[in-house]
């Protein structure tokens with residue numbers, strides 16, 4: 238206990254709710270995320286994992302509750318959503334690279350448009366991150382010339398190039414052929430080790446177990462259990478967690 | 491062979507009229523198509539603005555949506571010849587008999603008419619772009635306008651190019667209706683020549699050849715451009731960031747060279 242790490246709260250989420258019409262998808266989610274945490278979010282299909290992440294990036298507007306980012310309510314009308322989105326990036330299951338731009342432009346254009354960086358500065362920064370994800374050789378390739386795994390690595394570089402402090406990953410490997418899952422997870426693992434704050438919706442239980450510092454199990458629009466990987470995978474307290482894990486881990490074999 | 495002599499006479503005597511008619515037809519059709527496309531794109535940008543939280547903004551938006559729909563329906567649902575008369579003489583009526591200059595009036599009419607069709611074409615083009623493209627743009631903090639200009643519209647343009655080309659060809663032909671307000675395009679010139687020569691058949695046969703030559707040429711040129719735009723599928727792998735010798739050409743995708 239000699240060095241008490243000073244915790245720095247990034248997200249404080251209180252009673253977050255989201256409905257689509259009459260359909261209540263998120264039914265009061267509360268959690269706190271600290272800087273440097275890698276949180277895996279697991280749960281059955283339809284439990285609201287994507288909706289939760291999308292609310293955090295404001296691609297969906299929550300119907301109730303609060304999201305504080307570094308103490309500021311992001312749902313406030315006067316909140317600067319655009320500069321917030323540069324700090325909290327998002328990586329999608331379907332990559333969502335800009336189809337009309339090369340890999341490098343995908344990383345350069347947002348910096349120029351949103352962060353108002355010069356082309357030279359943006360390019361230097363983009364190349365740095367494209368190298369980090371192992372895509373320097375393909376800087377001039379267009380999205381339709383890249384494999385899924387390559388696209389996803391460019392998408393990660395695009396988000397990193399905004400100098401984001403948090404990245405939200407929504408099933409980043411679910412649309413990939415099995416042989417490409419590894420290369421993306423490897424990149425994510427190195428990001429986790431570099432201290433990036435990450436929220437990762439994933440069906441990759443091995444990743445959740447080995448890489449994340451914390452695992453959140455969502456069930457029916459609420460957080461059913463929240464703990465370290467050891468506890469969640471070792472001795473979960475909630476029977477629903479146990480049941481879910483038994484189901485998915487058996488499928489894996 | 492009096493027929494060929496007539497044709498020869500008309501051409502040699504009136505070629506300046508024919509040429510100027512051809513010129514104005516192309517000018518009005520081209521500018522009208524471009525402005526119409528800009529109108530369509532502008533409407534597309536407005537229509538796709540994400541839902542706002544504010545009630546007042548949502549109300550304004552409903553009104554704007556209604557206006558756009560009304561514009562499209564009215565201009566697609568009435569003949570351009572009638573639109574020409576209503577706009578031209580409506581302006582004169584509102585301005586104490588003062589009429590608009592003819593060529594700008596013609597351009598205005600064709601633009602606003604084409605804009606209605608383009609609004610629908612662009613709307614289809616936007617729908618065909620994956621929703622994820624918008625989300626990818628918003629998620630890094632782009633404004634709606636930036637997302638549209640830099641990410642969505644370039645893809646829309648590529649998708650709708652054949653329809654835009656089609657509108658252009660239609661406009662080359664349809665500018666002929668502007669003769670009702672006296673715009674000196676090709677049909678109007680043919681009409682004038684005919685009143686002077688009484689060779690109606692020969693005169694209009696000549697301009698049909700001219701119209702066909704214009705539409706045929708334009709169609710071929712635009713098809714070439716289309717091919718250029720969709721066929722660019724090569725990229726360069728950089729062996730090294732500094733030496734260009736290390737570049738290898740790679741043919742990507744199976745769609746080139748069709």
Ligand SMILES: Nc1ncnc2c1ncn2[C@@H]1O[C@H](COP(=O)(O)OP(=O)(O)OP(=O)(O)O)[C@@H](O)[C@H]1O
Nearest residue numbers: 257260262280281282283284285286287288289408
């Ligand atoms: N835009 C929407 N409109 C209406 N319903 C929606 C919308 N988005 C999500 N839903 C509904 O919300 C529920 C939760 O969806 P969500 O995508 O968040 O689940 P998920 O946990 O990410 O599932 P998966 O593992 O399949 O990705 C689903 O029942 C879905 O049908």
Ligand SMILES: [Mg+2]
Nearest residue numbers: 286287288408
């Ligand atoms: Mg999902």
